[in-house]
Amino acid sequence: MATLEEIAAETGSEGVRRRDFINIAAVSFAGVGAATIVLPLVNQMNPSADVLAQASTEVDISAIQPGQAIKTIFRKQPLFVRHLTPAEIASADAVPVDSLRDPQTLEERTKAGKTQWLITMGVCTHLGCVPLGAAEGENRGEFGGYFCPCHGSSYDTAARIRKGPAPKNLEVPEYSFTSDTVVQVG
Amino acid sequence: MSFPWAEQYAPKHPFMRYMDEKLPLPRLVFNAIGGGYPVPRNLNYFWNFGVLAGAALMIQIITGIVLAMHFAANGAIAFDSVEHIMRDVNSGWLIRYAHANGASMFFIVVYLHIFRGLFYGSYKAPREMVWLLGLVIFLLMMATAFMGYVLPWGQMSFWGAKVITGLFGAIPLVGEPIQHWLLGGFAPDNAALNRFFSLHYLLPFVILGVIILHIWALHIPGSSNPTGVDVKGPQDTVPFHPYYTAKDGMGLGVFLIVFSILLFFAPNYLGHADNYIPANPLSTPAHIVPEWYFWPFYAILRAFTVDFILPAKLWGVLAMFASILLLFFLPWLDNSPVRSGNYRPVFKKFFWVLVIDVLILGYCGGAPAEEPYVMISQLAAAYYFAHFLIIIPIIARIERPLPLPNSITESVLAKHGGSTSGDTTLAPAE
Amino acid sequence: MVRILGPIVGLGFVGVLLWSLMWGAISYVQEPPVPTAEHEFHLHPKDVAFSFDGPFGKYDKAQLQRGLQVYKEVCSACHSLRLVSFRDFTDLGYSEGQVKTLAAEWTTETPSINPETGEPATRKSVASDKIPSPFANEVAARAANNGALPPDLSLMTKARHNGPAYVHSLLTGFQDQPAKMLKEFPDSKTPESLHFNPYFANLNIAMAPPLTGEGQVSYGDGTKPTVDQMATDVSAFLAWTAEPKLENRHRTGIAVLIFLLFATAFAYLAYQNIWRDKKH
Numbered sequence: 001m002a003t004l005e006e007i008a009a010e011t012g013s014e015g016v017r018r019r020d021f022i023n024i025a026a027v028s029f030a031g032v033g034a035a036t037i038v039l040p041l042v043n044q045m046n047p048s049a050d051v052l053a054q055a056s057t058e059v060d061i062s063a064i065q066p067g068q069a070i071k072t073i074f075r076k077q078p079l080f081v082r083h084l085t086p087a088e089i090a091s092a093d094a095v096p097v098d099s100l101r102d103p104q105t106l107e108e109r110t111k112a113g114k115t116q117w118l119i120t121m122g123v124c125t126h127l128g129c130v131p132l133g134a135a136e137g138e139n140r141g142e143f144g145g146y147f148c149p150c151h152g153s154s155y156d157t158a159a160r161i162r163k164g165p166a167p168k169n170l171e172v173p174e175y176s177f178t179s180d181t182v183v184q185v186g
Numbered sequence: 187m188s189f190p191w192a193e194q195y196a197p198k199h200p201f202m203r204y205m206d207e208k209l210p211l212p213r214l215v216f217n218a219i220g221g222g223y224p225v226p227r228n229l230n231y232f233w234n235f236g237v238l239a240g241a242a243l244m245i246q247i248i249t250g251i252v253l254a255m256h257f258a259a260n261g262a263i264a265f266d267s268v269e270h271i272m273r274d275v276n277s278g279w280l281i282r283y284a285h286a287n288g289a290s291m292f293f294i295v296v297y298l299h300i301f302r303g304l305f306y307g308s309y310k311a312p313r314e315m316v317w318l319l320g321l322v323i324f325l326l327m328m329a330t331a332f333m334g335y336v337l338p339w340g341q342m343s344f345w346g347a348k349v350i351t352g353l354f355g356a357i358p359l360v361g362e363p364i365q366h367w368l369l370g371g372f373a374p375d376n377a378a379l380n381r382f383f384s385l386h387y388l389l390p391f392v393i394l395g396v397i398i399l400h401i402w403a404l405h406i407p408g409s410s411n412p413t414g415v416d417v418k419g420p421q422d423t424v425p426f427h428p429y430y431t432a433k434d435g436m437g438l439g440v441f442l443i444v445f446s447i448l449l450f451f452a453p454n455y456l457g458h459a460d461n462y463i464p465a466n467p468l469s470t471p472a473h474i475v476p477e478w479y480f481w482p483f484y485a486i487l488r489a490f491t492v493d494f495i496l497p498a499k500l501w502g503v504l505a506m507f508a509s510i511l512l513l514f515f516l517p518w519l520d521n522s523p524v525r526s527g528n529y530r531p532v533f534k535k536f537f538w539v540l541v542i543d544v545l546i547l548g549y550c551g552g553a554p555a556e557e558p559y560v561m562i563s564q565l566a567a568a569y570y571f572a573h574f575l576i577i578i579p580i581i582a583r584i585e586r587p588l589p590l591p592n593s594i595t596e597s598v599l600a601k602h603g604g605s606t607s608g609d610t611t612l613a614p615a616e
Numbered sequence: 617m618v619r620i621l622g623p624i625v626g627l628g629f630v631g632v633l634l635w636s637l638m639w640g641a642i643s644y645v646q647e648p649p650v651p652t653a654e655h656e657f658h659l660h661p662k663d664v665a666f667s668f669d670g671p672f673g674k675y676d677k678a679q680l681q682r683g684l685q686v687y688k689e690v691c692s693a694c695h696s697l698r699l700v701s702f703r704d705f706t707d708l709g710y711s712e713g714q715v716k717t718l719a720a721e722w723t724t725e726t727p728s729i730n731p732e733t734g735e736p737a738t739r740k741s742v743a744s745d746k747i748p749s750p751f752a753n754e755v756a757a758r759a760a761n762n763g764a765l766p767p768d769l770s771l772m773t774k775a776r777h778n779g780p781a782y783v784h785s786l787l788t789g790f791q792d793q794p795a796k797m798l799k800e801f802p803d804s805k806t807p808e809s810l811h812f813n814p815y816f817a818n819l820n821i822a823m824a825p826p827l828t829g830e831g832q833v834s835y836g837d838g839t840k841p842t843v844d845q846m847a848t849d850v851s852a853f854l855a856w857t858a859e860p861k862l863e864n865r866h867r868t869g870i871a872v873l874i875f876l877l878f879a880t881a882f883a884y885l886a887y888q889n890i891w892r893d894k895k896h
Contacts, residue, residue, distance in 0.1 A: 279861040608895075609895040
């Protein structure tokens, strides 16, 4: 039946394309669904609400005398809050910035008008040990700031790296003074 | 896989040829679920449940691994860690409800799969091994689900564990030492919780392994079909891909719709309110019941109320295990040469009686252990044992089956009144 | 072999079951089960409508705030809410500042340690703290409540069948013991230290009616604080403490179902399309 064959040949290619469309649509929908499911499965590993709630800490600095520092916890890591003496501020300012491995002035690492408050993480930037120097009687190292006993990194009075393997100054976290005696970190 | 007309795997892309030479995994997939696996063309929707069970297992494994990142398996904080997941973990509520309701979906699908096997004689030669492996999977599922339910350490978790581990104490002589060995103590406590967590994480992967054996055993003779008549030639089959991949995809959609309705709109409907109370060893709940999928077996356990040579408690334990173990012998209890219930009218009637009987047992299992439920359980449990151990063998012997179609194709053609319109693979009616 | 042993085992189990059935029937006839007061006079929760009922349900934030107020001023004296953190109250419409104040001014403070002596002490709560329990431990709670332990309320509406309705019915269900009950069950008189409440499982609850009259709490939004209103509000609040993600769940569910209906419809059409040339 030649006529039937002709008709079959004509509708052949277009027919296949039309027929494929619904299959492609179905598979695409399934694919979109599968991709969407991945999102919550991956997101659940992000910090949970209770961890995020502890992402901010308030520190009362009223009891810290000049020349004193305290160790506290911020995001489950040590935080050093130091009340610098005028001598310590002067010795930090006297250092030529270009000679520093990680060039920063004391002013850049503190808040305007509150240069005497040095707030840094207590985590050595080399491999993560807790440096000495925050508590009374601890070794403050050659430069009068902090000293890391693990591999000898020495930080100055502005907690900047001066000697030893650490590449960067002690990290200054995000913080703000909510009053003269209370600092909100994070 | 003994169908000579099955399409051969012939990779065209050079990378696929390289893979085929070094590690013939693509070939394995092609021959197992691709174009290279012929399947009877007349399967109905009851054949969808196998793949759905596999999907349910994958859902449980994925949600389970994720939950294990946040769950704390210690009696003091387990309950609170689950609430931490529900309240604070990103999408934690979604993953927890998915896992809890996913377990129910897994059992719904597996029960439908098993009853399909019972009706269509899928357990008969040459597929006995498929059936036996399936029962092993079912037992592993029950162990996994039981241990999983203990983990949230709610009242039902604790008291369910107490009751079920207490059953082992019914075994004469060695019962109590075995019970203490299982628990790591004298009552469910930290030791039990920790080991249940470890085993609950392990068993699903054992299930995965047995499923691979189950499918492998199936693919030797190939799938059965609603007529129970063997495949005779290429006109009886279609390649698994794309015909059954498409059908299974659609079935998956329906499964996910049911799952989503449960998860999002009735997430605690199948659960028990008491499990939202932290476990208290000093306070027994009014009615201790397991999850719904164990209710038929729980009814059988509680049906034995009177000592008879052995203590009633021991009878209950023996009967509960026997109710599953007898299924292992089904291929030999039922030795009728006719597979499908469609051609066995007496068998068919008793099959539906069994279905109703199991539903009654299930209802009684969730009810309090009072009259009239106890008496109904006793009658229903008696029928259950009579059905498999007495009635089925008798029917197999004396039943006169209906005449079978000569082939699958014949039955399909008969269904469409002999017309082959549009289908070029069917031989024209004689 | 199987076909010989099988029926024997079957007859064994059937026999023992029928034996149990017979003795059960005999004892049922000889000593029929005695009706109990709990069975006859226990009431199921009333039908209460809440804004969060049904698949499209949502919380009424104003109601939740009123419920929090009832919890705070009436219930928190004895009942803990230990799974809820103060920061969760932003869900009720409070700002971060308001939450901070709520936490700092909460009657019970958060347990801590005296930084100088190491002795147990308390401190003002912050937003990230969980709501402190009114009692230090179970022993203290029982001692203050005649031996009864006021349960934690965080999950109460999920820990009882028909939870929110149950809480409402319980709070409004305190009444005198019906004379009929005393007549039918002379031994069922409610003991002096307990209170009759037909919605409670064993009819006698250790808690005295907590909502005694109108105006016990004065609502800031002008709603009339009748006993029924306070009960409804605190029930809704407790539904929220048990299911803070309910609205999220409903919204996601509707989106997922619509997606799945489309996906399944397409899958069905693709299935029909693929099988069009094959009779089956």
